[in-house]
Amino acid sequence: MSTLPTPALVARIRARTGQSQEDLARQLGVSFATVNAWERGRSAPRVTHRATLDALASDLGIRQGLSVLVIDDDPDAAELAKVHLERSSYDVQVSTASNGSDGLLLLGANKPDLVLLDVRMPGIDGFEVAAAMERVPGLDHVILVFLTGVSEPDLHERARVAGAADVVAKPITPERVRAVLDLVAEADRERAFGTLAARARDEGDAG
Numbered sequence: 001m002s003t004l005p006t007p008a009l010v011a012r013i014r015a016r017t018g019q020s021q022e023d024l025a026r027q028l029g030v031s032f033a034t035v036n037a038w039e040r041g042r043s044a045p046r047v048t049h050r051a052t053l054d055a056l057a058s059d060l061g062i063r064q065g066l067s068v069l070v071i072d073d074d075p076d077a078a079e080l081a082k083v084h085l086e087r088s089s090y091d092v093q094v095s096t097a098s099n100g101s102d103g104l105l106l107l108g109a110n111k112p113d114l115v116l117l118d119v120r121m122p123g124i125d126g127f128e129v130a131a132a133m134e135r136v137p138g139l140d141h142v143i144l145v146f147l148t149g150v151s152e153p154d155l156h157e158r159a160r161v162a163g164a165a166d167v168v169a170k171p172i173t174p175e176r177v178r179a180v181l182d183l184v185a186e187a188d189r190e191r192a193f194g195t196l197a198a199r200a201r202d203e204g205d206a207g
Contacts, residue, residue: 005090008066008185009053010039016060028052065091066184067110071103071129072096072118072147077170081116081147084177092181100124104132111138114184116168119148119155130162143184147172 014024025035028049037043045053068085072078075098082094095110097103100121107115115133119126126146133139146159149170159167165183168176 005041005185006038006045006050006053007041009057010035011185013053013057013060014039027056065093066114066181067112068092068094068114068116069103069106069110069112070094070096070116071098071100071121071126072116073098073121074118074149074170077118077147077149077172081172081177084172084174085181087174088177088181090181090185100126100129100132103129104136107133107139107142108136112142114143114145114180116145116147116172116180117164118170119146119159119167120150127158127162130164134163141187143180143187145180145183 010024013019014021017024019027021035021039022032025032028035030049034043034045038045044050070078070081070085072081078096078098082096085092085094095106095112097106101124103115103117104124106112117126117129124132130144130146133142133144144162144164146155146162146164146167147170148155148167152158156167165187166180168180
């Protein structure tokens with residue numbers, strides 16, 4: 001069984017299939033209230049139901065864990081982030097790149113859920129990587145978080161404009177790693193609800 005939290009798993013299944021909570025409940029043979037509680041983290045499924053969710057996710061080609069790419073030219077900082085990620089309560093697969101060029105190659109190949117991106121790097125810096133990401137297809141779902149070892153007055157505003165969800169000071173701590181992974185899981189849930197809202201609008205237009 002995956003250690004990916006049930007709320008994130010249910011959200012990913014619904015986002016991939018376009019199902020409402022009612023649809024998924026009917027498929028699983030449970031009530032709407034049950035699926036709603038799972039997705040909101042208010043209750044946990046029975047072992048048999050969790051196994052069914054895992055099997056469904058596998059059939060849909062959904063990764064059971066979160067895929068994270070760390071792009072940082074400082075090997076110690078990259079290793080620290082990797083250790084904290086792998087020791088978190090989430091099921092995480094971590095890859096690393098030591099420069100922006102290699103990072104962009106891995107981004108296109110892996111299409112991770114989360115990118116931890118150092119701001120200051122030789123060659124292609126973090127902001128240039130962020131700009132290049134917009135030209136890579138299939139990265140709309142990626143959560144971008146900048147890492148920085150310096151304090152700059154306008155850094156947070158520049159990061160926001162570049163599409164980053166957050167800026168985290170180095171060295172990154174286990175607490176900040178957990179907060180960032182929670183952010184990714186929440187984004188999964190929001191995408192699922194967004195899919196449902198779009199479907200409802202389409203059905204309303206058709207009617």
